[in-house]
Amino acid sequence: MLKYSILLLFTVSLMFSCKNSKEKTEQVQKQEITLYTHRHYDSDKVIFEKFEQETGIKINVVKASADELIQKLESEGEQTPADLLLTVDAGRLVRAKNKGLLQSVDSKVLDSTIPSYLKDQENKWFGLTKRARIIAYSKERVKPEELTTYEALTESKWENKILIRASSNIYNQSLLASIIANNGKAEAKTWAEGLVTNFARVPKGNDRDQIKAILAGEGDLAVVNTYYIGKLLNSKDPVEVNAANAVGLFFPNQNDRGTHINISGIGVTKHAPNKANAIKFMEYLVSKEVQEIFAKTNYEYPVNASASTSELLRSWGDFKEDHLSLTKLGELNKAAVITFDEVAWDKGPNAQ
């Protein structure tokens, strides 16, 4: 009896795991697009479902890290099922473009909605949402007047005060790339060195951990992305809410180039089987309505100027953005990683 029930279970499982291939053949006739995405936010799921309901076009989602998805696209070549690549930084899109994995898109909607510094010159990728990398400061121990620029974080008064995550993090890489683009390679390296000297501890954990460390008094300043503070404030975990309430937000470099921003962006793949629908989807993503969902549920800044931001984002105030072309960030990404290694960023303050 037991033997048969195991056999039955096995057969059912086999059917279950093979089911997918059958589904696929049925879907060929249907309207669908396949999206490779690095984003795992619940807000996205809501948006995808809305799109499916409104247009009848089904979205197949593959989630993995952008690097893995790029590798996958490269390997799959002409037979790729993917129509779109969605990442959380411009650097990876630039890399995908340079590898010849993306194609130009001709869309009036996208052209008129997205400012030119937030997209590719050849229209191979487009920014969807903006994130600012800001300085979170302890409301208790730091006055915002003491803060000015990213560059000023290397001043000796911040010794043993600065919290930031490891160099493997793409947001840090983009920040350093922007400093290389603005100030040159040598100066950027000196900056990174100076920052490491001021570290409160060896870089570890994620952006949320840096903010929690401020509450615990391990350091006074943390370099983090804006939307993480939004997420902490709306967290179910009381520890996280307390941590977010203990910090203020400072948008650096307001008197010169502006605060460093990065994007979450999207591009159509070179061999996309459903290009027309893919473009329709991109246009949908930058529509006023969807952009407002991004702002309200994921605390990101919209790229569509007509979209209103959420109350929380408004409470943080308007700020001047660094209008550096994001393509530059992608080009300088590797130089940034190498600089991080050269200043022993991940070994922390005592290694130098």
Place this chain on the structure above:
Amino acid sequence: MLNKLNRIRRDFNQWSLFTAAIGFFVAIPILTITVYLFDGVGNMWEHIVNYFLLQYIQNSIVLLIGTGILTTLVGTSSAWVISNYNFPLRSVFKWLLFLPMAIPSYIVAYAYVGLLGNGGTLIGCLQTIGFSIQKIELMNIYGLIWVLSFSLFPYVYASSLAMFSSIPRSIRESSDLLGASNWRYLKSVAFPLASPAIISGLFLVFMEVLNDYGAAKYYGINTFTTGIFRTWTMLEDLQSAVYLSALLIVMVVIINGLLKWQRGNKSYAVKGSTDQLKSTDRIDLKGSKRLLVWMIVGIPILFGLLLPLGQLFYWATLTYQKTLNIELLQIAGQSFAIALVTTGIIILTSLALIYFSRWNHLKSLHFFKKIATIGYVIPGAIIGIGVIRSSQSFITFFDDVFSMEIGFIFYSSSVVLIYAYVFRFLAVVFHPLEANSLKVGKNISEASYLLHAGKIKTLFNIELPLLRTALLTSGILVFIDVLKELPLTLILKPYNVQTLAVKAYEYANDERVAEAAIPALMLIFTITISMAFVSYLQKRDQIKRDQIKR
């Protein structure tokens, strides 16, 4: 030369063909990767050597030594106590000690920071009872050793428990008669007897440590595996990443050599009465000794199971409204189905490799057995590359030669994923099965052949039933491994397939650790149920065997 050819012709039979076919099929990814090695190191190699290589080696060695010592200590002491003493709740402890295996290490790593980090749950408790403590710093290499050891010690526990309890009664009795103390018996008899088993458990621990990605990355420790990812993705240098993997494999070969050398040529075949220790042979404990024994089994359970699980439950209460839904149940179903199918295929492949190559007489084919089981030591990401690249050539081949577009089979079904699992985890089933089939010996099979039973018939009627216990234990191990597997699944899973491990990782990686609790708990629950089922099967077998004996 001619002589050699003649010998090959003499030894060749249809099983040689099958062995070679299966061996080659399973070995394709490693062959693909080897081809890469011929392209030389990439342009970032010098940078890696200058800034990282020493650190990777150092950290990996410190991690191996640390976890090696801690898991051996915890694993063998608890196994010893369980197999030799009677105390209240013994059978509960025996069972609980396996369970830390069910929690993925990176989840344990996150849970510990939730407990002991800034504003941690346990820190909060300590503060309310009057301790003025801010946090316990865990995010360093020692913390990583702690976390990995308490989540991996069951590998050592399981193998040494099996060995300790299979020592024949007669040996124990002889030792007692000669006046050896309990301690002396442990030191001079039981421990040496169990050492091959302990070492094989330790080897599994080492492989898991070297392959860990999530925990090391979160704690900011650079190891070979994090380095391979970094080189591949951030420095954009696949070639050097492949070379780092090759170095990692060299390291594994060295470890394997050291362990073998430590074991030396000693072989402790235990002959004589197979009468095993019964519950009445275990020593009853009272008073302070009982307390000590409880501590020995309680500490691993506390740190490996109760604390992380407690934190997960706490997080679960905060987030269940958002994350517990019907979709998650479907995901659990999918994970279960994929793991079950994979386990079945791995068992079949292992059996085919073992028996086909036994029936084949061509010695040169034994090479395929080795190469086919090497997947266990190669980082998942690199296997992913190998599998994608080789399936790609396969697709192009079909397109060019038959002009058939078969890409969709690969990209929209789990075929490639399951194939990669088979390559990755074949060793987990293959080695214990091979060892056990050697232990059974050829006599029985030969007797069966003499009675005119064919090879296949003998396999199904005689040999497989004898391997049943080994099949069950290695099967459950591989089942758990597949359920927990992360990097390969991330790269290779098709869009319409989702697993619990991936779901938990997505939340955690997105800095929503609390939301990861429900999928993680469901994963743990699935594994626990499967382990209970297997242990029930084993118990039933045991009862049957006892009945036959009587």
